[in-house]
Amino acid sequence: MKKSISNVVSVLGFAVIGFVAYSNSQPLSAAALLEREGPYEINWTSGKIRFYGVGKLAAAEDSLRPAEQRAWADGLRLAEQNIPILMSSRLGGAKKIGVERLSKLASDTTSVTTTYFGDARVKVILEAPIQKLTALLLAPVTTAPAATSNGTGIVIKLPKGAKPAAFVSILDEHGREMVSANASVAAAQAGLPMVKWFRSDAGPVEGLTVAQAPVISGTSLERGVIRINSSDWKPSYAGAVVRGAVAFVIQ
Numbered sequence: 001m002k003k004s005i006s007n008v009v010s011v012l013g014f015a016v017i018g019f020v021a022y023s024n025s026q027p028l029s030a031a032a033l034l035e036r037e038g039p040y041e042i043n044w045t046s047g048k049i050r051f052y053g054v055g056k057l058a059a060a061e062d063s064l065r066p067a068e069q070r071a072w073a074d075g076l077r078l079a080e081q082n083i084p085i086l087m088s089s090r091l092g093g094a095k096k097i098g099v100e101r102l103s104k105l106a107s108d109t110t111s112v113t114t115t116y117f118g119d120a121r122v123k124v125i126l127e128a129p130i131q132k133l134t135a136l137l138l139a140p141v142t143t144a145p146a147a148t149s150n151g152t153g154i155v156i157k158l159p160k161g162a163k164p165a166a167f168v169s170i171l172d173e174h175g176r177e178m179v180s181a182n183a184s185v186a187a188a189q190a191g192l193p194m195v196k197w198f199r200s201d202a203g204p205v206e207g208l209t210v211a212q213a214p215v216i217s218g219t220s221l222e223r224g225v226i227r228i229n230s231s232d233w234k235p236s237y238a239g240a241v242v243r244g245a246v247a248f249v250i251q
Helices: 005-010 065-087 130-137 181-189 235-242
Strands: 034-037 040-043 048-056 110-116 121-129 154-158 169-171 177-179 196-199 215-217 219-222 225-227 246-250
Touching: 040 065, 048 065, 048 130, 065 110, 065 121, 065 130, 121 130, 130 181, 154 235, 177 181, 177 235, 181 235
Parallel strands: 154 215, 154 246, 169 225, 196 246
Antiparallel strands: 034 040, 040 048, 048 121, 110 121, 169 177, 219 225
16 A cells, blocks of 8 residues: 555654745745645745654753754654655656655755744754755756756646646647656756746746746646647747746646
8 A cells, every 4th residue: 555644644643734825025926836745845836845843851951952953853854754755756757766765864954943832842844955855866867958948938827636746747739748857857956946836826936037938828637747739839948847947837
């Protein structure tokens, strides 16, 4: 039976956390696209995963620092085990290497907030970038990324029910591949930005001028696979997708 993050964390007594909505700088109609599972929140707009850990001050300790360190260790220990499960179905067409436990997660993790409770507990909310995590979950791609043209980028609107993915394949109505997930993986591993996802409307994306960008519609019945009519597609759009200059908007 397929493992579930919810099952993994329920025995540990974890509860779902609410997080502050992302970025007040976005257009009023744009909203961050979030997915929550157990104590994990994937923000597909900021490109970050948030999680938390809890530590407690020992009776003989007169500083909260050891409890903070235990909270960090608690959050990292569980994230190293659970994030490969969490992301296994969210990588699109990227080739996974079957990692059961992450390593080097601590070096890519930052603290968002720290909360101190009256019963000597400390809770830290931690955050790690999806791009760094995929580097730990995917085999290196040796092929060079597809040519990345300059331009205003592109906005691709998808209907309600479409699901975000770290990497996407774009096909036309005949099944011909216009953008491969492998090309986006190679670009991300070379340091280029990954695509961003929004609700309702497009927000800020590096390399994308929203006011000038072409807007096309597509469909997605499978996570990581997007279909667009060939009559709406231009070859230059492929470069925009590969270099991350695209806003996927789920309406």
